[in-house]
Amino acid sequence: MNEKILIVDDEETAREALSEVLTEEGYEVSTAQDGYKATDIMKLENFDLVLCDIIMPGMGGMEVLKQSQKQSPGTIFVIMTAFGTIQSAVDAMTQGASDYVVKPFNFDEFLMKLKRLFKEHKMRRINISLKKEISQKRRHERLIGQSVELNKILNLVNKIAPTSSTVLITGASGTGKELVARAIHDKSPRKDEPFLPINLAAIPSDLIESELFGYVSKSSDGTTALSEGLFKVVSGGTLFLDEISTIPMDLQGKLLRAIEQKEIIAIGGRAVERVDVRILAATNKELTEEVVQGRFREDLYFRLKVCEISMPPLRKMKDDIPALVQHFITRHNTELNKNVRGIDDNVAKRFMSYQWKGNVRELENMIERAMIMCEEDIITEKDLPMDFINARAVDGDGVILKKVVEQCEREHIKSVLETANYDKKKASSLLDLSLPSLYRKIKELKIE
Template identity: 40%
Template structure:
């Protein structure tokens, strides 16, 4: 899609020349002869650049620049002036103009300035889009679950995100510690600053100190240039130290100083650097046991454990499994371009009974695999990975076989329908969507099972 340029000049002949020249270069142009008309155009259509004369009737180019910066800060403004001096140029740029063009000018000069301004505009818009996507991806709404253990996690995240407190996230692998860390960052005052993640277990001990704090050229063999560490890269934002329990003891001492004083020395440097960084640490290990065994410094542990949040294993929040599975189904089916709209009650039952040793990560992979092999719009038991049934027994299963299979299946179906109705406040359309069945199918099942609907769907 071509860029749109708004030209503002009270000399109609010059405006026409600029418009024709820019259109020959592939741009879409709109020309107006005063600033008021320009503001009206900006309110009605999307523009990527404003090219305006400085001298205009009633409202001049400088005032127009101020209005554009106020209401459309992402749009660069280039000013054309016949009174170009160094002072004018500096003042205009200080006030927010991208650049200025002095009359008389060559069209090659105008074209080059327009290209540079539009390149900036594209970068700003891409950054805004990416930031918006990240904020949406890690908003509170993406912390999926309504079980009591997970509600407590959301409450704690809400309490701590607006503060500067250091957070320690604990929980088994795959419970979503990095997702929670990003949610804390993107819902904090630091949301527009960097979020930098370091996996302390994935970096060799010999490189971890340099990775965290950087080094200067010649500090050691192979240090061919200066390198900025993760602490400096996260200045003003959040540094996420994943698998902190695997950090070597030798590096822990230097980390302790950085945590205490918010300053550090790159390897080989003789001067300290000060940073403003919010720390979030995460581990799947028992840190108190690691301290007792001398594998982790006690003073560092207490510095990091200011606000602890324990993430529950998926088997401890089973009522969230249908909701999580449906959430992943929506995300993955859209990304894969495959129309899969739900799960059968039997598939939901099978997933709810699994122990999920890999937690949310394993559930995500299970849903992704099921979408790939599914032959119909609804995922059934046979679409689920076989190891879902071989790796762990069903809850309450001691090897016995029900004496009445039909009655047992009817009980399971009734339980899931009632759970869905309760969760949706008795709204059958939403309950059907949650269960992965058509609304008409749900209505027939409710009638067949003799379920009496009430305001709370509890009968």
């Protein structure tokens, strides 16, 4: 589709000449002889770009700019000005104009400028679209549940996030340590800056230093080049160092200096560089024991645990299982092109009595596998792997089946209501319930 351009100029000759040139270039062009006519046209049509003279009788270009921003804030607005009024054009840019051109202008240069503006505008729209897409995905990557334990963690996150303090997140694998780190970043003043998670255990020990701090290389002709490390790449943002216990002992002092002094020196370099990075670290090991064994510096340990969040295992947060199950089903329905609605009572009972040694990660993997096997819209025991079915249930928490079923039912109905934009008639159809039955369920399960 060709871009639509509106030309606003009280000089008929200039207006027609511009229209002819832009039409020949393939643009869809409309014209207006004054600001009043332009605003009327903009009420009826959307334009990709408005090209407007700054000085016109009646309504001038600045007022047209204001009207354009009100009616179509995403439209590119370019001011045309004579040499003597360039300052006015610059002032217009501070008010939101995209650019300006000086009359009389070279058409070749003018057309190149338009192409550049359209390209930049397209890239901005793509960027906005990607940010929305990432935001949508991030909504599926959040801490899920309403247990007492999780609420304590969320309260800690809310207190810690606004600060710049280092945070140590501890807990077994699969408990959601990275999700906590993301939550801290997303609620912090650095939320619009990069968040970079790094698994130190996955980087060869002899490469960790160059990855974190960068290195200076020297070519055969004697020139040097700096390859920036992650501390520079993520400048202004948050660096999440997972498996912090695996960092080599000889690098721990350098990391401590980076945290305390906010200074780094690249390998092979001499210049001290200032860095602005918040450090969040995580481990599934007991760092105090690592300190005792001489594998971890005590001063670094205390610097990292200015604030500490301990993630409980899933078996200690069983009240969150129904919400997590529904969350993972909703996520994987999209990825697997399925329409699974939930789990049956027997599966719910097994889930609530299982130990989940792999924690939330194991639960998600179980849900994904069951959904792949599931041929109906409800996951049943036949969709679960035999080793899970044969596992001995450990129900030391006295979980009552009725309570489990109610929790699963509540989460499922809430999810369907959200999908139906809280249209209860549509939701009752999706749930295969009568409307009175849905209202009764909402009341019984205390769904707000």
